[in-house]
Every structure is written in structure tokens, then in C-alpha cells.
Amino acid sequence: MIKLQGLVKQYGMNLVLRGVDLHVGAGEFVTLVGSNGAGKSTLMRVVATLLQPTSGKVQIGGWSLPKQAGRVRRHIGLVSHYSLLYGDLTAAENLTFFARLYQLDNQEERVMAALKKVGLYARQRDAVSTFSRGMVQRLTIARATLHEPDILLLDEPYTGLDQDASRLLDDLLRQEHENGRSILMITHDLSHGLNLCDRVAILNQGKIVCDVDSRTISPADFLDLYAEQTGSKKKVASHE
Numbered sequence: 001m002i003k004l005q006g007l008v009k010q011y012g013m014n015l016v017l018r019g020v021d022l023h024v025g026a027g028e029f030v031t032l033v034g035s036n037g038a039g040k041s042t043l044m045r046v047v048a049t050l051l052q053p054t055s056g057k058v059q060i061g062g063w064s065l066p067k068q069a070g071r072v073r074r075h076i077g078l079v080s081h082y083s084l085l086y087g088d089l090t091a092a093e094n095l096t097f098f099a100r101l102y103q104l105d106n107q108e109e110r111v112m113a114a115l116k117k118v119g120l121y122a123r124q125r126d127a128v129s130t131f132s133r134g135m136v137q138r139l140t141i142a143r144a145t146l147h148e149p150d151i152l153l154l155d156e157p158y159t160g161l162d163q164d165a166s167r168l169l170d171d172l173l174r175q176e177h178e179n180g181r182s183i184l185m186i187t188h189d190l191s192h193g194l195n196l197c198d199r200v201a202i203l204n205q206g207k208i209v210c211d212v213d214s215r216t217i218s219p220a221d222f223l224d225l226y227a228e229q230t231g232s233k234k235k236v237a238s239h240e
Helices: 040-047 069-073 091-101 107-117 133-145 163-178 190-196 219-230 233-237
Strands: 002-011 014-024 029-033 055-060 063-065 076-079 151-155 182-186 199-204 207-213
Touching (some): 002 040, 014 029, 014 040, 014 182, 014 207, 029 040, 029 190, 040 055, 040 151, 063 069, 091 133, 133 163, 163 182
Parallel strands (some): 076 151
Antiparallel strands (some): 002 014, 002 055, 055 063
16 A cells, blocks of 8 residues: 655755665555654655655555655545644534545534544533643544544554543554555554554654564563664653
């Protein structure tokens, strides 16, 4: 579903991505981790069609970027640092707005089903401005999957969440994975990243330096591997 070959992204003289090779198969959950400045968010913005690559090949669902970006966008759902929700609208009004943008059939039915899926049906008439960070993130997942995209892109979805909210997000992502959705998630939370995915890749200084099957490595060994590949032993210890 996602295929990157020799992906390069450069801003002026600053080379952020230095020939990234990465793939995410149909129904596969891949987590991408790396230290600050490794190029993770830049890579995600390229995959989400928000940035054009400098060079290399980017294919999403068989379509090539940036040439066929218009076709790709309907097949992806993005959860980024910005919820893209309107605080003065209710939960239901927000989802209805996006249902209209996507010109979906049976809009009211879809909106109610999405609210039930993320546990916000009882709060459908409440303004989003009254929601906790965890509730906003759950509604963001509902917004991102309302049009039933083939691919879900998540950029640091656990930022600012407490333990309870993180567990609820875990459950939602497992559900999306079980439903056959292809998922690419960027996170600094190594434990969550490893526990949920099929594969985990490490991005360091703009290149993929490791890509392993999550079932073949223990959390402790992965922390050691991460430290070895990124030179960030002290930082990794803070996640243990």
C-alpha cells in the first residue's frame, strides 16, 4: 500500500531525507521511530501528499506521488499534530462537515456509527472545545476513518495523552488493524510503537537504519537496538 524507494527531501542546503526505502503491505501495521530531527514528520508529510519529494519514488495504493496526489487523498486518513476539528462545533457537527466534504452516502448513519466506534456517542451534541485531549484524539480517529480509507497515517498520536486515554487509543488502533487497514505510525513512545505493530523501523539522520518484525524482538532488546542505531542510550532509558 505504501512504497518508498530512494526518497529524498531537501530544503535548500538541508538534506532531511537521504534515500529512504520503506514499504507497508496491505493490512500491515508499521511503526516508525527515531530521535528528534531524524526526518519522521517530513516523511509522513510526503506520504500524506502534503509535501512533494525532492527525488525518489513514492507510491500509495499503486498511485505515484506527487503526480496522482488527488487520487491518493481519498484513500488515506491522517491523524497529525492538528486535529482538524472545529472547537465551536459539536462532535456530530464536525463529522457531518467531513462527511459532506467527502460526499459520503448515508451521512447521518456513518457519523453515528463513527461516534459509537470511538465511544463518543453520548457526547455527540457537546462542543469539541469541552473535550479532554484524549476525547479529541478519539474524535480525530473517527474523522480520519469516516470515509473508510485503505491507509491510516498517524503522526505522534500519543502526545499529551494520559494512561487511560493511551489505552483507549491502543484499543482503537488494534480495531483498525483487525479491520484490515494499512497503518503507518510515527511515535516517540517505543513501548506503544513496538506492542501494536507488525514491523518497526528506525529512522536516523534521514535514512532507515533498521527494519524488524516486532514478533522477533523483545522490548528490552529493541531498546538496546534503538540506542545502538541512534546513539541515544540516555534518551531510550527514559522510556523504560
